[in-house]
Ligand SMILES: Nc1ncnc2c1ncn2[C@@H]1O[C@H](COP(=O)(O)OP(=O)(O)O)[C@@H](O)[C@H]1O
């Protein structure tokens with residue numbers, strides 16, 4: 001409770017400072033609108049279908065990206081982690097693909113996918129899949145031999161050992177990977193939307209607001225929505241992790 | 255008494271660049287209901303021997319027979335309490351979940367599982383802790399969970415690898431007496447490995463003394479102290495003192511089959527198990543790293 005109060009105080013102080021700077025005339029309000037104006041604009045926007053559609057577009061793309069990412073990275077991680085031969089075979093490929101910044105792929109994907117959201121979802125997955133994949137591979141390798149041996153001593157079959165020992169062991173690490181993937185996917189989505197506004201979403205809203213009429217209040221309102229969404233995702237997942245994974249302190253490599 | 259376990263000419267060599275022969279032809283027979291203690295210096299191959307008996311490791315040569323049948327695969331009515339109990343409990347399962355775990359793969363129905371788990375936990379003095387996670391318990395309590403997990407299976411043969419090595423003296427006495435009680439109640443055949451001579455005499459009907467690696471049987475000592483034993487008076491008795499002396503002497507006078515042999519075994523009181531719990535560099539060790547106290551302990555005696 002006390003921490004919440006402190007955090008709120010910090011935020012309020014920050015807003016007050018922005019308000020003061022905004023109104024002081026240091027910079028024209030046109031460039032740096034004070035929070036009161038931004039919030040007013042935001043309230044108005046939240047009543048507007050077009051804006052809500054943009055928010056929805058980003059949220060949906062995010063959900064789809066993260067879903068695909070999980071469906072690909074978790075099974076692949078379990079497999080690569082369990083079968084060393086396979087891991088050696090694909091390590092070179094992974095090491096080649098991973099450092100390619102997903103932003104560098106934007107032109108390519110834009111050309112291929114035109115205005116459809118498939119392109120940005122692909123790029124978000126591309127960027128987000130790595131932390132999840134590596135966390136999963138790492139976690140499978142970390143399963144204690146003694147645990148597996150104990151299970152063997154109780155005549156637990158190989159398949160059951162995967163299901164009942166390896167997977168539970170991996171869960172906290174996967175969760176941490178998922179958290180990283182979630183914020184990465186959001187960042188990439190909004191970036192792609194800004195660079196390719198025809199795909200819609202908060203990013204394109206921000207881009208359009210800034211380029212056409214130069215509405216900085218709308219730009220900041222859009223940014224605020226993206227920020228709050230990102231914050232809620234992370235807080236929600238951290239909370240879920242604390243609630244459900246009670247046996248391990250937040251596992252995995254951050 | 256019918257024979258429960260027959261080990262004949264068991265030999266095991268760990269493969270690898272520095273192939274290591276851990277057991278060098280061990281033979282013995284255990285009758286049903288007997289509590290056999292196995293003592294031997296650290297690193298002599300005691301854990302390996304238990305692993306071979308449980309079929310967790312396939313021995314290089316020799317045979318293990320359970321009730322006359324050659325053992326292939328982990329036998330059904332066998333339970334193991336591992337030396338490294340902290341690493342053998344499932345961290346994501348509650349205490350009760352851990353105890354129920356082996357019952358699941360034996361397809362014991364749910365209600366019966368629960369009942370067995372709770373009653374066994376009560377027997378080892380853990381009632382009230384069933385919903386805790388292992389990490390919330392002290393070492394001694396974790397070890398009780400591991401023991402309860404094995405007992406709940408009502409195994410015909412119970413293998414225990416230095417089960418009391420890393421708990422404090424008081425807890426150790428309690429657990430030893432618990433084991434004797436359990437044995438009196440359900441006549442399980444028990445094979446218990448220890449590096450503590452006193453413990454082997456206090457608990458055993460018989461003590462097998464193993465040599466340094468590669469392990470061979472140096473002596474097979476019958477312990478005729480009767481069924482009723484008491485932590486204080488039994489340990490003071492003349493027979494007890496004589497037996498522990500005999501075993502210590504056997505170990506000391508054993509031919510040294512490894513170079514530097516100033517390994518002082520008698521009345522060893524150190525606490526292994528604690529020794530290398532770092533666990534970090536285990537990843538590159540071969541599977542089944544039974545690397546208990548071996549390395550570090552030897553280091554400390556040299
Ligand atoms: N998985 C393994 N691979 C290779 N050597 C091993 C392995 N496990 C144990 N050893 C070696 O075998 C010997 C006997 O080990 P162990 O059976 O654990 O002894 P003890 O239980 O009597 O202390 C030791 O020298 C140990 O280093």
Ligand SMILES: [Mg+2]
Pocket residue numbers: 297300301302337415416544546
């Ligand atoms: Mg051992």
